[in-house]
Amino acid sequence: MFNLFPLKGGFDNVQGFFCDGVNVGMKKSATDGDVAFVRSDVACEVSAIFTKNRFAAAPIKHFLGYPKGFKTNFLLLNSKNANAMTGHEGVADIEKLFEKLHLRLANIQNPIMSSTGVIGYRLDCEKIATAFDKFDFNAKNSDATARAIMTTDRFKKEICFKVELEDGSFFHIAAICKGAGMINPQMATMLCFILSDAAIPKEDMDILLHQSVTKSFNTISVDGDTSTNDTVMLLSSKCSGVYDKEAFSEALDLICKHLSLEILKDGEGSNKVVAFEVKGCEDEKQAQKAAKALSNSLLVKTAIFGADPNWGRIASTIGACEITCNEESLVIHYDTVLVYSKEHPSLDAQTEQKAALVMQKDSFKITCDLGVGDASYTAYGCDLSYEYVKINADYRT
């Protein structure tokens, strides 16, 4: 038995951590942070899941240069520049920054950097280093930290749970996250930093993080594009001295699920979050293939934007997946509205109106039962609007 209590304040609740975000001039408005840090009193074990993109960004290469099982007490974060496709120099820039940081803070240990923004430009190290004089290294400023990693995000993504065990002891787990475009889930899909003060062993950190990410970030897609910088990272200060595996796992699952749906809600130009449940498949791989194809189909995404219950596009997308399926056993629902059942379209004027009403909601579910087996998978996607095109036609200006 345990209880999860949501708390405001994100990282500020987690014992042993400090954080702050400042503007060094990369974002135009001086009130929008572009560089942030997270540090801890004690060195923390760290679990991380990175992008599967072959051109992983410099911060990821730098991280992977540390020996297995290393501990860290410092994260440096920036937006506006991904430090990706910058070669050896990109990694050297990070080392240069940490040398400068070391002059300000003597006790940093295995510092980690994480970056998001445009690909293909060297970091302006001089500019970023000015943050070291602006940071309050003893601040608990989760809000500024979460804001400093935002790019095209329309809102800040932050969450915290107090996890109380039966005996009244408790620990915290909190996360901040950014992501709105270049989101596709073979993996991490964005930046997400999760802090805890639970006394969790490293082995559990690795296993539970992997499980949670598989069930959350890896099921969402904004645009089918997999970034060079995707990172999900979990650190624990262990300061609470308290731990319960089941409770931690449930809180972590909730946090990852919540933040992944927040990313979709904030998907570039997106207005709706849609669950694509594909069931009755021969195996889970086929169900996943079909569910992800639906969440990435331009025709499905534009029909959702237009609230047009054009289920033929759903059927056509499934048919194009090269999986086992047939017209005779397929059944399609929009929420509870049946639109196609085993060779029989049910789309009379009344049904069509009902389905269109479902599609006008902020979120709904499209269920496809292939009727050829028992496996299922649910992928999450969003609509494709004029706004997405606008944002991405000239992202860099």
Next chain:
Amino acid sequence: MFNLFPLKGGFDNVQGFFCDGVNVGMKKSATDGDVAFVRSDVACEVSAIFTKNRFAAAPIKHFLGYPKGFKTNFLLLNSKNANAMTGHEGVADIEKLFEKLHLRLANIQNPIMSSTGVIGYRLDCEKIATAFDKFDFNAKNSDATARAIMTTDRFKKEICFKVELEDGSFFHIAAICKGAGMINPQMATMLCFILSDAAIPKEDMDILLHQSVTKSFNTISVDGDTSTNDTVMLLSSKCSGVYDKEAFSEALDLICKHLSLEILKDGEGSNKVVAFEVKGCEDEKQAQKAAKALSNSLLVKTAIFGADPNWGRIASTIGACEITCNEESLVIHYDTVLVYSKEHPSLDAQTEQKAALVMQKDSFKITCDLGVGDASYTAYGCDLSYEYVKINADYRT
């Protein structure tokens, strides 16, 4: 030695064929045809390549019901309704229509139907059958025929070559085609009907059509969505008595290439045709995977729409393909403008301006040399504009 002379008039040049298109009220304007036929004096051998979509439409199932090597002298074509996901009844509707047709034209043999339009609605057979009284069965009206199969197409797609051999003998090959959205090339990708009066053996028809389609329609993508109705069909009346394999093959290649690029040019909401050449790959499969990923990436397509030389999206897309590649050997050009070479971005202000100029053209090429092998593949795509979203958010009204 042979010469290819382009001719106006499409199908009208090909000996032994007649065709016409009329309006039966499915398209709103009475001047826009929605039903057409193509017939021949003699029964023709036919080669066809159909969609790989598991939910192939009723006309495709009907075609596949004929014995191998069958001959036909009649094609019935319609737009506005795809007759897909209509089950056994969809096939029965086609048979019903051909029974009615038989009352008007006694000598039809193994008639074929081909449909395009919305998925999931039964054909209005009564309405379509009114075309049988409106058709001029002895017309040579390629223009009306090509127009009757248009859906969201902005322009008619029609081409004809007179193929003249060294001895002065000649034959014709002509095609009409439709396609603008739901275009993705695992296969045929749209409707295309190719007629010839060459004395081509059936074996050559099959081999040459397959070769041409692989090099043309299968390399293009408008939106990554594979339709239920894709069809490329080649019929020859053999009326000219003339044939030369090399000449026929070259003319067929030119026709398929031309029409596939016409489809891209007419891609829903598209303004630009872009060639994505991926070379220096370990094998052709990897090159194809990367080239197609580029042509389907929303971020790449929107950057092209905005004429933004954001080569980082090109690199990121390649990196996400799970193929052999590395930053150290990758080289990226926009036409002849070098933007990235082996860990070094070349995008200073001057280069960026040059690359932006390239992207403002109607058509250009993005070349990625992965530098790890000798294989290459070129895919063709288009930009993603507001217009695409508009067209597809409410296609059915």
